[in-house]
Amino acid sequence: MDKHTLDRLPEFLDILGLDEVPMGVFYTDTKPTDGFSPKPNDLPTRERELANEIDWQGVxxxxxxxxxxxWRARKKKTTAYFSAEQFGCPGGAFWLGFNKPQAETIIHYVSTGIPNWTDGELYCESPDELRRIFExxxxxxxxxxxCVFKPVDQFLQDEEPELVSFFxxxxxxxxxxxxxxxxxxNPEVVASPWGAACGNLVVWPLHYLSRGIDRAVLGGWDPSARKFFKTDELSFxxxxxxxxxxxxxxxxxFLKTKTWSTVQKKIARSRKRWGEK
Structure with a gap:
């Protein structure tokens, strides 16, 4: 990342009342030397599912x-990374681009469930509707x-994120x-589409970019992932x-106006209330 951008970052965060450096998101063939990642596991592909080769209890x-x-990487100010072998979550494997199409077991799990095995998450009305959304x-x-998430101030000069995520x-x-x-x-520059929390960090911004649309994505709505956000926190x-x-x-x-200085006072009160200052 270029030095001029990084030099401006501290003032930018200060004006916005942010004490956490945003995460840069990028893909690389080089495995990070440190950070957090899931343990290796066999990817639950549609092909393996059809062949009845998946140990779903193991997954x-x-x-x-x-x-x-x-979340753990944020707290330690370090990296989180994922791959087709270290995906952690079958949903995450799909949303990060490591497994497509999604397994039917997961499509049913996220929607209505699987009789005599597991209740559904009920995040979508039916498997058919969820399948349509995924397509x-x-x-x-x-x-x-x-797929790597790393604080942007830790990027080397020859490294560059595709996306930047604030919390x-x-x-x-x-x-x-x-x-x-x-x-x-653009009055519609910010979108807030449905999806897993990781989907709003990666897939949706890339979805818009692939169509030539510069769009920011507001996320953090996924109830299953709320425990990995601070109270009242969202992603951008x-x-x-x-x-x-x-x-x-x-x-x-407007960030240099009196109007914003009023908001800054409210930011300070909020941080004090949450024991962050």
Whole structure:
């Protein structure tokens, strides 16, 4: 990542009242030397499912949520990474681009359940509707072996994220949201589509980019992953170019006005209330 962008980051975070560096998201063939990742497991592909080769009890027994690994990485200010062997969660394997199409067992589990085996999560009305949604989202196949989440201030000069993910509460989020519109002049620049929490961090932003649309994605709505967010916290993921534009245009925006200084006071009260300052 270029030095000019990183040099502007501390002031940007300070103005927004953020004490956590955002995560950069990228794919690489180089395995990170440290950080958090799930234990290796056999990928539950549709082909293996049809051949009755999947030990589903083993898959669920080694379940490790993508957001759980990112949560631990956030607390330690380090990396979280995933691959087709270290996916942790069958849903995460799909949303990160390591397994497509999704196994029918998971489609039924996320929707209505499987009689005489498990209740469903009831996140979608029916398997047919969920299958239709998955076909529409159509995650990009992982272009390289590892999907990596790393604090952007730890990127080397020859490294560059595709996406940048913030984790924040609504007051600071309001600044990110409005600034995204300011730099793009697009009143619909922020979207908040349905999906797993990891899907809103990766697949949905890439889905829009693949269609030539610069769009930020608001996430964190997945009830199954809420335990890996701070109370009242959401995610805000945007393409690298939009992130860079936002950093470089702060001085010309509302973030330098008295209106925003009022919000900053509320941010300070919120952080004090949550014991963060």
């Amino acid at each position: 669920f027994g080694q379940f490790s949520c993508v957001l759980g690994n990112i 529409y989202v159509d995650p990009r196949p992982a272009p390289k072996k590892f 924040t509460r609504p007051e600071s989020l309001s600044g990110l949201h409005q600034l995204a519109a300011f730099v793009t002049n 993921t945007l393409p690298l170019r939009m992130f860079q534009d936002m950093l470089h245009r702060v001085d010309a925006s």
